[in-house]
Amino acid sequence: MAAEYDSWTNTYVQDCPANNSAVVKNGGGVVSEGIGYGMLLAANNNDQKLFDKLWKFYTDHLDKKGLMNWSMDACASPGDNGANAASDGDLDAAMGLVIANKVWGGYADAAKNLIGKIKDNETDTCPNGLVVLRPGDVWGGCSDNSNMGKVNPSYFSPGHYRAFATLDTGNADFWLKLAADSYKLLAQYQDKMNGLVPEWGYYDGRTEGDYGYNACRTPWRIAMDYMWYCTPDAKTFLQKVSSFVDGKGGVANTGYPAGESTTNSAFLGAFVDSGIAVSQAKIDSYVKDWMDAKLADTPYFQATLRRLYLMVAGGKMQSGR
Numbered sequence: 001m002a003a004e005y006d007s008w009t010n011t012y013v014q015d016c017p018a019n020n021s022a023v024v025k026n027g028g029g030v031v032s033e034g035i036g037y038g039m040l041l042a043a044n045n046n047d048q049k050l051f052d053k054l055w056k057f058y059t060d061h062l063d064k065k066g067l068m069n070w071s072m073d074a075c076a077s078p079g080d081n082g083a084n085a086a087s088d089g090d091l092d093a094a095m096g097l098v099i100a101n102k103v104w105g106g107y108a109d110a111a112k113n114l115i116g117k118i119k120d121n122e123t124d125t126c127p128n129g130l131v132v133l134r135p136g137d138v139w140g141g142c143s144d145n146s147n148m149g150k151v152n153p154s155y156f157s158p159g160h161y162r163a164f165a166t167l168d169t170g171n172a173d174f175w176l177k178l179a180a181d182s183y184k185l186l187a188q189y190q191d192k193m194n195g196l197v198p199e200w201g202y203y204d205g206r207t208e209g210d211y212g213y214n215a216c217r218t219p220w221r222i223a224m225d226y227m228w229y230c231t232p233d234a235k236t237f238l239q240k241v242s243s244f245v246d247g248k249g250g251v252a253n254t255g256y257p258a259g260e261s262t263t264n265s266a267f268l269g270a271f272v273d274s275g276i277a278v279s280q281a282k283i284d285s286y287v288k289d290w291m292d293a294k295l296a297d298t299p300y301f302q303a304t305l306r307r308l309y310l311m312v313a314g315g316k317m318q319s320g321r
Helices: 001-014 033-046 046-059 089-101 108-122 159-166 169-192 215-229 231-249 266-277 280-292 300-313
Strands: 013-016 021-024 029-031 070-072 123-125 131-135 201-203
Touching: 001 013, 001 300, 013 046, 021 131, 029 033, 033 089, 033 300, 046 089, 089 108, 089 159, 108 123, 108 159, 108 169, 123 266, 131 169, 159 215, 159 231, 159 300, 169 215, 169 231, 201 215, 215 231, 215 266, 215 300, 231 266, 266 280, 266 300, 280 300
Parallel strands: none
Antiparallel strands: 013 021, 029 070, 123 131
């Protein structure tokens, strides 16, 4: 794990000396998703220097609602570029702060502040009573008439929500309901997709798109909930994913990413993480198949998810408790 982390930082992290910050490079740009991923990795690898630089970049690029603009040039000057926020990056940044507070202390206020902004701007209550995560702070969910009820299942992070409830105690019931309602939707999606989930979904259970580069992250997010809290709903979800994998003959034979000649860790690693809800022997065999496969992991997305998935598979992702 140490070697994987060092290789990742050397390849994908760029310092921004003008503002004493840093970014996780996505080509020539940076996305809030990458900042969130980087904060999770830095906090879990006891790298406070990088963590603080990534958090500095996040706070230097807030939109009008106090959440990071989702996309910009790498090392862009501080300010609001009007791109608006993406909830997955915000969730992972907040979870990074929760973990950092456990590891080093001193991040509780920042975590509570960001958690509150996520609640206020990136969640919705829908007509059927479900509380859902919006894809961002200006669209989707049930308050956006042009994208009525649209959600991104790969952003659902019930383990994060349970961790938030331990800090944002006044809204603990809200976060626990959001977790429970997320599983209600995930179960409907899985029933329609042979154990997998769609690229996009809706609050009423409708699906949109196949299992692609958005959806592929979902087993990892659910595996964190199972790893940290032994949640029965997480176990059920992951067992269905594992059954799909086994029905295809193993993690390297699932046929995803669909239509591509090479496979990569964005897909395989998430399938691997489903094994933690089955048995130690299952996760061990899945990891071996993953590491033995020929992987196209050079792009930022695949390479970064590889490290995050490995931390879950190896039992190293902290919960912040």
